[in-house]
Amino acid sequence: MSLALPPEDAFAGPFPLASLDGPEPLEERQERWRKELSAAIYGPLPPAPAELEVEASPLGEASAERIEITMRSAIGARTLTVDAALWRPESRGDAPLIAGLGFAGPAGILSGPDFPLDRRARIHCRPELGILNGRLHDVLRGTEAHRWPVEMLTARGYAVMVSCYGSWAPDDPDEILRHGACPFVGLDTGAISLWAWAIQRLLDSAGRLGGLDMGQVAVAGHSRLGKAALWAAANDTRIGAVLANNSGCAGAAPAGHAVGETLAQMAAAFPHWIRPQRRAAALDQHHLIACAAPRKVYVASAEQDLWADPAGSYLALVAASEAWPRTCSWPGIEEMWAGAHQTRHAALGHHLRPGGHELLPHDWQLFLDFLDGGHA
Ligand code: GCU
Numbered sequence: 001m002s003l004a005l006p007p008e009d010a011f012a013g014p015f016p017l018a019s020l021d022g023p024e025p026l027e028e029r030q031e032r033w034r035k036e037l038s039a040a041i042y043g044p045l046p047p048a049p050a051e052l053e054v055e056a057s058p059l060g061e062a063s064a065e066r067i068e069i070t071m072r073s074a075i076g077a078r079t080l081t082v083d084a085a086l087w088r089p090e091s092r093g094d095a096p097l098i099a100g101l102g103f104a105g106p107a108g109i110l111s112g113p114d115f116p117l118d119r120r121a122r123i124h125c126r127p128e129l130g131i132l133n134g135r136l137h138d139v140l141r142g143t144e145a146h147r148w149p150v151e152m153l154t155a156r157g158y159a160v161m162v163s164c165y166g167s168w169a170p171d172d173p174d175e176i177l178r179h180g181a182c183p184f185v186g187l188d189t190g191a192i193s194l195w196a197w198a199i200q201r202l203l204d205s206a207g208r209l210g211g212l213d214m215g216q217v218a219v220a221g222h223s224r225l226g227k228a229a230l231w232a233a234a235n236d237t238r239i240g241a242v243l244a245n246n247s248g249c250a251g252a253a254p255a256g257h258a259v260g261e262t263l264a265q266m267a268a269a270f271p272h273w274i275r276p277q278r279r280a281a282a283l284d285q286h287h288l289i290a291c292a293a294p295r296k297v298y299v300a301s302a303e304q305d306l307w308a309d310p311a312g313s314y315l316a317l318v319a320a321s322e323a324w325p326r327t328c329s330w331p332g333i334e335e336m337w338a339g340a341h342q343t344r345h346a347a348l349g350h351h352l353r354p355g356g357h358e359l360l361p362h363d364w365q366l367f368l369d370f371l372d373g374g375h376a
Pocket of ligand 1: 222223224225246247248249261266269307
């Protein structure tokens with residue numbers, strides 16, 4: 001595969017990502033980075049609910065199950081009910097799980113009419129589809145099937161669990177305090193933290209369902225949901241692998257690399273996503289990635305997606321790899337870009353795909369090769 005070289009500014013520097021080395025053991029440094037990231041960007045991650053109940057019912061369509069998750073808070077006896085879908089592979093035994101949030105949830109993956117639309121969900125408006133009020137609508141059915149190719153994933157032996165991000169926390173600055181997780185947990189925090197909390201609750205729920213290998217859990221997310229997947233993985237050791245696709249600013253892309261979206265631009269366009277307070281001087285997104293060490297992290301980018309800074313995201317992953325026990329050898333940035341190949345180590349992986357901002361079956365093929373193990 002041959003790719004055009006990026007415009008010069010894709011490699012803009014200087015690029016001083018601080019070393020992750022330090023006198024304290026890695027776990028202590030990770031705890032400090034988590035606190036700093038929470039204070040500098042995301043706001044606190046809410047605690048688990050006092051109670052969580054799960055009910056599974058068959059869906060008929062594409063042999064999926066509908067999972068209803070009901071949570072109760074310790075204080076104020078509040079409840080929050082959210083749904084998800086689960087697809088299981090045919091293989092016998094407990095299946096490894098890939099979980100994540102989708103922009104339209106199960107209804108966006110399934111093309112038929114069976115999965116009920118969550119009327120309380122508030123998603124980002126999609127004017128191109130006529131969605132101006134942030135509600136789930138029939139027109140969204142099947143529109144995310146290419147982003148979650150469940151047949152491919154189950155054929156490769158994985159169970160897949162997906163929920164709609166807007167069911168958990170509205171992707172709308174005017175609604176975030178009113179619906180979903182924020183009033184439920186009683187905490188004013190950023191939506192990325194609330195979506196990371198949602199991913200954690202999907203894992204709580206999966207653990208209750210049976211037939212799933214909770215020792216082999218990967219979480220995946222695209223774009224803003226890739227940011228949430230990384231933040232969830234940074235905070236939850238149940239997540240054995242995180243697949244962060246085109247996660248960009250406040251995801252894998254470091255603020256110190258002057259390409260693409262800045263945190264200030266993101267905060268202006270999406271003020272509800274983060275809760276910045278104080279920033280530690282050397283802190284950047286390689287710290288976020290390194291919070292997941294020694295578990296698996298995969299960063300995927302697309303060549304034309306300069307808004308999400310593919311080169312910077314790669315360099316952050318390379319810098320973060322210092323936190324893993326085994327030294328990895330990484331192609332230089334220009335070699336990586338020119339070859340556009342996948343780089344795979346035991347616990348870390350990367351690819352740069354031709355094309356733009358999307359999550360595609362091709363990305364999944366490479367994710368699955370990584371999860372299946374072995375070096376590229
Ligand atoms: C916008 C935003 C990005 C985000 C993306 C998405 O482009 O600026 O930060 O990743 O939306 O979630 O699709």
